[in-house]
Amino acid sequence: MTSKAGSSPEKAAGKDAEKKLPKKAQDVNLALRRAYESAIDETIPQSMLDLLNKLD
Numbered sequence: 783m784t785s786k787a788g789s790s791p792e793k794a795a796g797k798d799a800e801k802k803l804p805k806k807a808q809d810v811n812l813a814l815r816r817a818y819e820s821a822i823d824e825t826i827p828q829s830m831l832d833l834l835n836k837l838d
Contacts, residue, residue: 803811
């Protein structure tokens with residue numbers, strides 16, 4: 783089997799893939815994405831950094 787670059791099924795992600803999902807699945811995806819982005823934006827407390835530095 784041959785495949786052209788950019789035509790693999792694994793790359794069918796993002797907005798095109800979301801259009802094929804039911805509304806509930808889209809809502810769950812959006813909620814998970816927002817929670818993930820919120821967690822990424824959080825700062826690490828100094829006490830946690832201090833504990834991690836003790837491991838070195």
